[in-house]
Amino acid sequence: MTQVANHVQSGSGVPAAARRRRKKLTFDKVSFMAVFLGLPLVIYLVFVISPFVQAVYYSMTSWSGFDNNMPFIGFDNYVKLFNDDIFMISVRNSIILAIFLPVITVILSLILATLVTIGGSSRGQIKGLKGAGFYRIVSFFPYVIPAVVIGIIWAQIYDPSSGLLNGLLAGLGFDGFKDFPWLGDPRTAMVASMVVIVWGFVGFYMILFIAAIKGIPAETFEAARIDGAGRFRTAITITIPLIRDNIQTAYVYMGILALDAFVYMSVLNSTGGPDNTTLVMAQKLFTTAFSKSQFGLACAMGVVLAVITLIFSALVFLVNRLTGGSKDVSN
Known part of the structure; x- marks a missing residue:
């Protein structure tokens, strides 16, 4: 007591x-x-x-951008936007980029990162392919080139009359590509533009995934090897689950870049491509603001772009969570 x-x-x-x-x-x-x-x-x-x-x-005003007169018009700009066929085409193109660019870039980056870290000999110490350091430098090199320069380089490669791509294809016997306009044909303009963006960023995300894979204990891969798991099975069942957070981050960042893509699309096709097949929201926003002096309407486009970006990010986090991304797989 x-x-x-x-x-x-x-x-x-x-x-x-x-x-x-x-x-x-x-x-x-x-x-x-x-x-x-x-x-x-x-x-x-x-x-x-x-x-x-x-x-x-x-975005709720009719501001011209060059004076202090900002008449309030409510949601008229948004009504105008969603009745604008060209703007809706730009929205569709931006969403297409947000769907395909992250998937392609992340998959290619994962493959390259796996090859240069654990894709080497199946005997002895876990290591990457021979000359992995050289592959890292070569793959990362495009990322250090400014986006404008990348666009100019690839515009020359795609040039119908003197471009390197048509020259190579014609030299291999594909005469149908002798003067083919890769950026001027509605069937190939968007795909050709996506190739440029993927080429510019795959090396950066490869380095990101290499750093993540290096953080996985070597004993984990040794155990998988003893159990008879091949390279593909090891990558699917061990590597990807253990670096899932890094993949999610890369996917979100790449998706945000895809929803913008202003620099690449402007350099490759400043007018939006044939039948506006490569026109993205950022291009339409820039033209509306600085060519038509409709800053209020352009701000409405920016708000719509921001909302779509937030929705995209939320969906990525939601899908990752629903598919078990929040679970601890380290054990």
């Missing part, structure tokens, strides 16, 4: 959480919260949230 009384008198019977709540904030805690929580939050509000809120307001 004496021990119980002393225990109660000392206050040790009070829950630990309640005792922590009674503690006064010290200067160290306040300064830490201000620097590492408050300051980033203020920066985020000022440079991210505030511009977006302004864009939403501007």
Whole structure:
């Protein structure tokens, strides 16, 4: 009884959480919260949230962009957008890019990363293909080239009369491609443009996946080898599940880039391609704002693009969660 009384008198019977709540904030805690929580939050509000809120307001005006006159027109710009056939074509093209570009880029990057990390000899130490370091440098090289330069290079490669691609195909006996307009034909313009973007980014995501695979203990791959798992089975059942978060991140970033793709599409086809087959939302937004001086309408396009981007990101996280992405597979 004496021990119980002393225990109660000392206050040790009070829950630990309640005792922590009674503690006064010290200067160290306040300064830490201000620097590492408050300051980033203020920066985020000022440079991210505030511009977006302004864009939403501007999208409900008929602002020309070059004066202070901003007549409020409500949702008229949005009604106009969804009745604009060309804008809807640009939305469709952007969604097509968001569907196919991340899939193609991530799959190719995973294949290359697997080959240069665990795709080597099936005997001895787990290692990649011979000359893996050289493959990494060559694959990553396109990423360091500015997007404008990449677009110009590939525009020359696709040139119907003097392009390298048609020259090679004609040299191999495919005479039908002698003067084929890859960027000028509605059947191939979008595919040819996607090839350029994939070429520019596959090396970067390959390096990202290499770093993730290097973080997997070598004993895990050794155990799989002892169990008789081949390279393909090892990649599907071990590598991909263990780097799933990295794949999700890469998919989201690549999807966001695909929904923009302004630089690549503008350099390859500044007018939107034949029958607007390569016109994306960012191109339509730029033309509306700076060629037609309709900044209010352009802001509405930007809001629609932002909403589609958020929906895309949310769907990626949702699908990843529904397919078991939140489970711990490390064991």
